[in-house]
Amino acid sequence: MSGSIEVRGLSRAFRSTVRRPGFAGALRSLIDPERVTKYAVSDITFDVAPGELLALLGPNGAGKSTTIKILTGILTPTAGEARVAGVVPYQERERNARNIGAVFGQRTQLWWDLPVRESFAILRDIYEVPRAEHAARLREFDDLLELSAFWDTRVRHLSLGQRVRCDLAAALLHDPPVVFLDEPTIGMDVVVKEQVREFLRHQVEQRGRTVLLTTHDMTEVERLAERVVLVNHGRLVLDGTLDEIRRTYGSTWQVRVTLADAHAAVVPLPGIALLGRDGPRAVFGPDGSGAPTVHQALKAVIERYEVTDVAIDEADLEDVMRAAYVHAGPAVEEA
Amino acid sequence: MHAVRTAWRITRLNIRAQMEYRVEFLLNIAIGAIWQVSVIVFATVLLARFSGMGGWDSSEVLLIPATRMLAHGLFVLFLGRMHGIGRFVQEGKIDIYLVRPLPVHRQVQLEYFPTNAIGDLTVAAGLMAGALGRSHLDWTAGRVTYLVVCLIGGMLLEAALFTAVACASLRFPAAGYWGRWLEELLGTFGSYPLNVLPKAVGGLLTFGLPLAFVAYFPAAVLTGHGHDTGVPYWLAAASPLLGVLAYLAARLLWRWSLDHYTGVNG
Numbered sequence: 001m002s003g004s005i006e007v008r009g010l011s012r013a014f015r016s017t018v019r020r021p022g023f024a025g026a027l028r029s030l031i032d033p034e035r036v037t038k039y040a041v042s043d044i045t046f047d048v049a050p051g052e053l054l055a056l057l058g059p060n061g062a063g064k065s066t067t068i069k070i071l072t073g074i075l076t077p078t079a080g081e082a083r084v085a086g087v088v089p090y091q092e093r094e095r096n097a098r099n100i101g102a103v104f105g106q107r108t109q110l111w112w113d114l115p116v117r118e119s120f121a122i123l124r125d126i127y128e129v130p131r132a133e134h135a136a137r138l139r140e141f142d143d144l145l146e147l148s149a150f151w152d153t154r155v156r157h158l159s160l161g162q163r164v165r166c167d168l169a170a171a172l173l174h175d176p177p178v179v180f181l182d183e184p185t186i187g188m189d190v191v192v193k194e195q196v197r198e199f200l201r202h203q204v205e206q207r208g209r210t211v212l213l214t215t216h217d218m219t220e221v222e223r224l225a226e227r228v229v230l231v232n233h234g235r236l237v238l239d240g241t242l243d244e245i246r247r248t249y250g251s252t253w254q255v256r257v258t259l260a261d262a263h264a265a266v267v268p269l270p271g272i273a274l275l276g277r278d279g280p281r282a283v284f285g286p287d288g289s290g291a292p293t294v295h296q297a298l299k300a301v302i303e304r305y306e307v308t309d310v311a312i313d314e315a316d317l318e319d320v321m322r323a324a325y326v327h328a329g330p331a332v333e334e335a
Numbered sequence: 336m337h338a339v340r341t342a343w344r345i346t347r348l349n350i351r352a353q354m355e356y357r358v359e360f361l362l363n364i365a366i367g368a369i370w371q372v373s374v375i376v377f378a379t380v381l382l383a384r385f386s387g388m389g390g391w392d393s394s395e396v397l398l399i400p401a402t403r404m405l406a407h408g409l410f411v412l413f414l415g416r417m418h419g420i421g422r423f424v425q426e427g428k429i430d431i432y433l434v435r436p437l438p439v440h441r442q443v444q445l446e447y448f449p450t451n452a453i454g455d456l457t458v459a460a461g462l463m464a465g466a467l468g469r470s471h472l473d474w475t476a477g478r479v480t481y482l483v484v485c486l487i488g489g490m491l492l493e494a495a496l497f498t499a500v501a502c503a504s505l506r507f508p509a510a511g512y513w514g515r516w517l518e519e520l521l522g523t524f525g526s527y528p529l530n531v532l533p534k535a536v537g538g539l540l541t542f543g544l545p546l547a548f549v550a551y552f553p554a555a556v557l558t559g560h561g562h563d564t565g566v567p568y569w570l571a572a573a574s575p576l577l578g579v580l581a582y583l584a585a586r587l588l589w590r591w592s593l594d595h596y597t598g599v600n601g
Contacts, residue, residue, distance in 0.1 A: 014597060069598060074433045076594060097436040107427040109435070111345075113352040113447070122348065125341045126437055154352075 002085060003099075003177030003210035005048040005071060009080035011234075012041040012066050040066040042234040043080065050177070053204045053211040055225035059325045063234040064214040068180050071212070072102050085178050098127065101171030105183035108155060108167055116151040116158070116166045120173060127174035134173065141169040144199045161192035168199060172209075179203065181213045185220060197223050218317040230324055237324065242317070243293050249324040253294035255284045255301055258309035269304060272297050280308075341437075342445060349448040360450055367411075367454020374400050377526050378462060382469075389531040394469035395558040400526035401466040402482070403550035404459035406489025407521070412452040414494040416443050417501040421508035429505070430598060439593055440586070478557060485553035488575025492549050493521065495581035502585075502592040517544075525550060530563065537565065545581070548574040 018034040020026065041063040048054045056064050069075040071082055073089035073096045082089060089096040102109075110119040124134045142148045145165040150158060158166065164184060171179060181200070185193045197220060203209045204224075215221060221228065221242070228245055230238040238245060254275065259266070262280035273287035284301055286292075292300065294314050302310070315323075353360050378400060381393050388396050423429050423443065432442040472478065496517055503510035529537040529551050541547040547564070552571035555561045561568045 069430065072434045074430050075596070075598060093433060094436040094438075097434050100434065102434045104427065104430065107431060109431045111348070111352075114348055118348050122341070122345055125337075125344055126435060128337065 003050040003208070004083075004085065005054075005178060005210060005212060006083045007044055007046050007067070007071070007080070008082070010041055010044045010067065010070060010077050010082055011039055011079040012063075012070060012075060013037045013039050013078040039078075039234045041070070041077070041231075044231065044234075044236045045080075046229050046236065046239050048210055048212055050210050051204065051208040052227065053200070053213060053225055055221045055228045056212055056214045056231065057221065057228055057321065058231040058237075062231045064231060065182055066234075067231070068102075068182050068212065068214060072100060072180055073097065098174065099176055100178045100180060101174070101176040102180045103164070103167050103171045103182065103184045105164060105181075105186040108163055109170055110155045110163070110166060112156050113154060115154055116147070119155065119166075120151070120170060123170055123173050129174050133175075137173055137175065138169070141172070141199075144202060145169060145195060161188050164188065165192070165196065165199075168196065172203065176209070178210045179212070181211060181215075183215055184213070185215065185217060193217070193220070200224060218321060222317055230321075232325055245324065246293065246315075246317075246320050247291065249320050252315040252319070253286060253297070254313040255294065255297050256311040256313070257282050257284070257301055257305065257307040260306040260308050264305065266305070269297075269300050272300060338437075338441070342441065345445045346448060349445070353448055353450055363450035364454045364457075367451030367456075368458045369454070370451070371404060371455065371458045373522060374404060374462070374526055375458065378465070389528040390563065391528050391558065391560060392471075394466065394471065395554070395560070396528060397462070397466040397469060398554040398558060399528060399550045401459065401463040402485060402489060402554055403521070403525040404455070405463050406486050406549055407493060407525075408452055408456035408459040409486060409490040410493040410497075411449050411455050413490070414444060415449050415452065415497075416446055417494070417497045418511070418514055419443075419446070420501040421504040421511035424505060424508050424598075429596065433593075433596075440589060472558065482553070482557060484575045485550075485557075488578030489549040489553070490578070491582035492545060492574075492578035495578070495585035496544070498582070498585035498589055502588050505592045505596055520544065521546060521549070527551075528555075528560075530565065534565075541566065545577065548577050 015035055015037055017029060018036055020029050020034075044063070044067060046054075056067060058064050066075065070077050071084055071089055073093035076090040084096055085099040087096045087099060089100075110116060111122065114122075120134075120138065123129075124131070129137075138147075142151075145168065147165060147169055150162050151166065153162075155163060155166070168184065185196050188196070200211060200213075201224065204211055213220075213224065225242070227241055228238070229236060230245065238248060240248075255272075259280045259282060266274055266277060266282050268274050268287065269284075271287050271291040272284050274282060275285040276283040282305075284297060286297070291297070294312055298310065298312060301307070353363070378397060381388070381396055385393055387393050420429075420443070423432075423446070428446070429439065432439040435442065467474065497514060500510060500514040500517060503513065524532070524540055524546060529540055529547050532540070537547070547566075552561075552564055552566070552574045555564050556568075556572045556574075561571050564571050
C-alpha cells in the first residue's frame with residue numbers, strides 16, 4: 001500500500017466571537033456578538049512521498065495541528081481535499097485509521113488504569129493483528145525503545161518519557177504505512193529524545209513508513225528531516241529542504257579565512273561577497289538570494305585562494321526559523 | 336462477533352483494573368446505591384404512611400420508581416458514559432477515539448467500567464422485587480415480556496436524552512451541566528404518578544421532557560391505569576417504541592455532531 005500524503009488547497013475555517021475589552025464589552029458581546037470567521041488553515045498544498053519524513057513547522061497557532069487533525073480524520077476541511085494512503089480521511093475515517101498511526105505528544109491513547117501490555121493487547125484486537133505478528137513487532141519495539149522495563153506498569157504510573165515511548169509503540173503496532181507525530185518529544189529529557197529520534201529514523205529508513213512530524217525542537221528537525229513545510233497564520237510559507245530554508249531566511253553565514261599571502265588580491269566570487277579585509281584576514285558572506293550554502297562557499301573560497309586558517313559562523317536553525325516566522329504574512333480572517 | 340469479543344475483552348480488563356483498587360471499587364458501588372437514597376425513602380414512606388397516590392394503590396405506585404430505577408441502572412451500565420463527553424473533549428480523548436478504527440460511541444462506552452452501576456442495579460432490583468412481591472397483578476408471560484421491553488425502552492429513552500446533551504457537549508463542554516440537571520429532574524419526578532402533579536407540569540414532563548414514557552406510562556398500562564394518563568392509550572402503550580425511536584434519532588444527531596466536531600481548540 002502506498003503511504004503517500006496528498007494535500008490540495010486545504011482550508012479549515014472556525015467561527016468565533018470577537019472579544020470586546022472590559023466588562024461592558026463582555027456584556028455587549030453577550031447581547032450583540034460580533035462573529036468572525038478565522039482560517040486556521042488556508043489553501044495549503046503539499047505532498048509527502050512514500051517513505052519520506054516531512055517536518056511540518058510553524059509557530060504556535062500556525063495551523064500545524066489543524067492540518068494533522070484533518071489528515072487523521074478528526075476534522076473535516078472547509079475547502080480543498082486530502083488523501084492519505086489513497087483514502088480521504090474525513091470521508092472514510094475508520095478505513096483511514098487502519099492506515100495511520102498517530103501520536104499526540106500531550107495525550108495518550110493508552111488505557112490509563114491498565115498495564116501498558118494490556119493496552120497493546122487491546123489495540124492488537126482492535127486492529128485485528130495476528131498474535132505472532134504482534135509479538136514479533138513488540139520484540140522489535142522493545143529492542144529500540146526498551147519498553148519491557150516498564151510495560152507491566154499501569155499507564156498512570158509512567159513517567160512522561162516512558163509513556164510517550166509506549167504511545168509510539170502503540171501507534172505502530174498495526175504496521176501503518178503513514179505516521180503522524182504532533183510534538184512527540186515535548187517535555188522529554190535529551191537521552192529519551194535521542195532514543196525516540198533513533199526509533200523514528202529506523203521506522204523511516206528500515207520500514208519505509210511515511211512520517212509527518214510537527215515539532216518546535218530544531219535539533220529534531222536537523223537530525224530527522226530533509227524536507228520541511230513551513231506554515232504561518234494558516235498559510236504555507238515554504239516547502240523545501242533545510243538548505244533552501246537557510247538560503248531564504250537564514251543567509252547569515254560568514255566564512256573567515258587567513259590568507260597565506262597577506263597582499264593577495266581578493267575579489268568577490270559568484271554569490272559570495274567580500275565583507276571585510278584586514279591584512280591576511282578576509283571575511284566572506286552571502287551575496288543576494290542566489291547565494292550558496294556555507295559549505296559550498298567554503299569550498300569555493302578554499303579552491304580560489306591559498307589559506308592557512310578558516311572559521312565558519314552560521315546562524316543555527318532556530319535563528320533561521322525565527323526569521324522565517326517573523327517574515328510570514330498576517331492572519332487570514334474575514335468578517 | 337469480533338466487535339463483541341473486543342468490547343468484552345476491554346470491559347473485562349476495565350473491571351479487573353478497578354477491582355485492584357479495592358477501596359475505590361467498593362466506594363463506587365456504595366455511592367451508586369446511596370445515590371438512590373431519595374427513592375428508597377420515597378418507597379418507605381409510601382408503603383408505611385399512604386395507601387396510595389393519585390388513584391393508584393401503593394403497590395402499583397411502587398412499580399413506577401422500580402421501573403425507572405432499573406431502566407436507569409441498565410442505562411448507567413450499558414450506555415451511561417455519555418455523561419463524560421465534555422471532559423473527554425477537553426482531555427482530547429475524542430481526538431484519540433477518532434483515529435481508531437472503531438465507532439467513537441462504542442469507545443466512549445468502553446472508556447471505563449461504571450462500578451456505580453452495580454449499586455444502582457442492586458437497589459433497583461431490590462425495589463423491583465418488592466414491587467412485584469406486593470403487586471396484586473397476575474404476572475402473565477405477556478405482562479412480564481411487556482415489562483422487560485419497557486425497561487429496555489426506558490433505558491433507551493434515558494440514553495437518548497443524555498446522548499442529545501452529549502452532542503451539545505461535543506461543541507460546548509459546559510453543556511454537561513444540563514446533564515446533571517436532567518439527572519436531577521429524572522430522579523425527582525420519575526417516581527410519581529404524574530397525574531398528582533399540576534396539568535402543566537405533567538404536560539411538560541410528557542411532551543417537553545418525555546419523562547412520563549420512561550416508567551409512568553408503562554406502569555399505568557401494566558396496572559390498568561392506561562386510560563387515565565391524559566394521553567391516548569396507544570401512545571402510553573407504545574412507550575418502549577418511543578424509546579427506540581428517540582434513541583435512533585439521538586444516534587443520528589450524534590453522528591451529525593461528530594461530523595461537525597471542531598476539537599478542543601475549535
